[in-house]
Amino acid sequence: MAITVGMEWYLPVIWSLLLAVAIAMYVVLDGFDLGMGILFPFAANDRERDQMMNSVAPFWDGNETWLVLGGGGLLVAFPLAYSIVMPALYLPVIFMLLALVFRGVAFEFRHVADTSRYLWSISFAGGSTLAAFFQGVLLGGFVQGIKVENNAFAGGPLDWATPFALVCGVAVVAGYALIGSVWLVMKTEGAAAERARARAKVLLPAVLVFMAIVSLWTPIAFPRIAERWFTTPNLFYLAPVPLITLALAYGVWRWLEKGYEHLPFFGVIGLFLLGYLGIGISIFPYLIPPTLTVWETAAAPASQIFMLIGTVFLLPIILGYIVFVYWLFRGKVREGEGYH
């Protein structure tokens, strides 16, 4: 790579950061509402399920929009990467999308249905769980690398299906279930909140175990990642990431014990972001590991600039009204609220 520190160097870096932000927003926001869906079958009764669903009903649609921005952002800034990743991860992408279809319509159908209500509860729980699982598989499939020849995907339709990717799938299900449970601690009251708290205490250690497995597996299986983490001086710069993770996990545990309502949720967001940062450190600057970097897959500068101008103005406005809506629906879920 030639060292030309100009616009063509900066733009892809800015865009990879923006993309990372969009995906992080997605993981946190849709993470808790998918997680709530994963926990659906464990609710005590239908009333509690209504309460759970109402806690995210005003937000889920906006949350899922970040997924479109993630996919759209990849197409905008890195069309070549988009055109390689999507065919490479074809089946998990399709499975995830279909799971989201089932889950998304269940929000509305479940309220309108009466005798078939339980079917939409199943569809909601199943769709949420499968969508989370395949998002984990996508993550694993991406981290483990994609076979590329002549700027196109050159592998088979099942290349992604490795034990590593499947473990990542289960890990994400556990992670989303955790953030879903601390969301419910914050948004529900009484028995429902207590059950959510108990569940979070089971899920937190499970998630830490998965984080440990993935953190050990990646450097062992992929030497390029080991090189990133375990050579000096990187080792010293990067060591705080796992250490802070452990400290924060302990904090979340204590907050759950002490009965805090909001802190566990924000603590788990912190855990997610730290894990995410770890993956970013392992991957950057590859967008198609281990072949193509962000610079090699970037869109035409004119396209990146055109989109950047709009993003700089629009993103703060979007974040503003999203915060406004969350603030508007702050506090515990009120019963029987809505248009139904």
Place this chain on the structure above:
Amino acid sequence: MEFDPILLARIQFAFTVSFHVIFPSFTIGLAAYIATLEVLWIATGHERYHRIARFFTKIFAVSFAMGVVSGIVLSYQFGTNWSRFAHVGGNVIGPLIGYEVLTAFFLEATFLGIMLFGWNRVPRGLHVFACVMVAAGTSLSAFWILAANSWMQTPAGYELIDGIAHPTDWLTVIFNPSFPYRFAHMVTACYLTTAFVVLAVGARYVYAGRYPEDGRTMMRMAIGLIAILAPVQAFIGDSHGLNTLEHQPAKIAAIEAHWGSSEDIGGSVPLVLFAIPNEETETNDYQIEIPYLGSLILTHSLDGKIKGLKEFAREDRPPVAIPFFAFRIMVGLGLLMIAVGWLGAFLLWRRRLFETDWYLAPLQHIWPIGFVTILAGWFVTEVGRQPYVIYGVLRTEDAISPVAGWALATSLALFVLVYAVVFSGGIYYINRLIAKGPEGAALDPPEGVPNRPLASAHKATRAAINAREE
């Protein structure tokens, strides 16, 4: 078993896009309708507008959910099924989709929360504002997606470098030659589609004597809109046709099933009313035609010439039968819309609208007309663009992803299965909401008050209700 990836990818895209297009077309119109009702409610204080708005909000919520989930699928299909297209056109198409997400999707998805769940929680003004924002979001979304689609039809403002499109002028990219026509045509189609659903629902209530007051308001508003917009749409469509003749002559030739050049058939082009286009013999079987009319419609002159299909190389011609028949369905239904709108306006003027059974009875079943018309129009324009995905730049067969045929076949089978279950469910539930009626949407639903029984559909009862509420 061997699978043809191109055919499978095309079927899959046609299938998913056809399902998807139905919901936004309905919700774009419906969001505007709900916002209008809300503004009227604030302005006039009539509770009726609020009641109707709440009623349609429930239907909106179900349709919007189906539009969102099927739309997310589409946003990823550019990559999964058409990755070569994403690479070649990404520099241009990407930002258009990106702006759609930033300006439209977030707006509608975020304010939807207030629209659906804020009834008792936020001040009236803020709620109306949320409804207006949702409506604005859906329309902005149409703006960007049609800019992208139009660019694929009539690409402009770009240059090709190593076979990859690079933008040179964004205003030209967005406002490409066919964009204004396509955008106006589509948005008008959305409003008409929604108006016909509102009209059918209103007619159903008026005819059955249930919620007659609300039903009449729905009918009045819908007929007013249709009587004006349906003829306007015919005019926009005609202008769009002229634009297509200029930029995509092969598409027009296919729509008209017009094979030879004008000279072959004596200077002017007839309008083919019916025929079975035969691509083997390059002629039409069983043709019924009106002389000169083709020239008159397409060129606005009696001896205007248009290019025939035979003047294009075989591999550059679109398939003929689909655009030909779909176009006739679209225009036929469009004319029916004008007739229904004007007849309704006439009856309204004569104060006979709500008593004219022969008009009301079939009207209850007219709700799909807009959806069918839009699908027909969609097929005309998309199939007519073939064999290109970006007209004149990238052929469909070169746009495909490197994905194995069996993987495409699997995903297609899953899409058909899932969509069949999910969307038939949605239509069933919407129908149930309509059957329940607006009373269920009242702020405090009265317990134990049954809906007026269908028996009151009896003419005398209905006349009495009408007389009382006149």
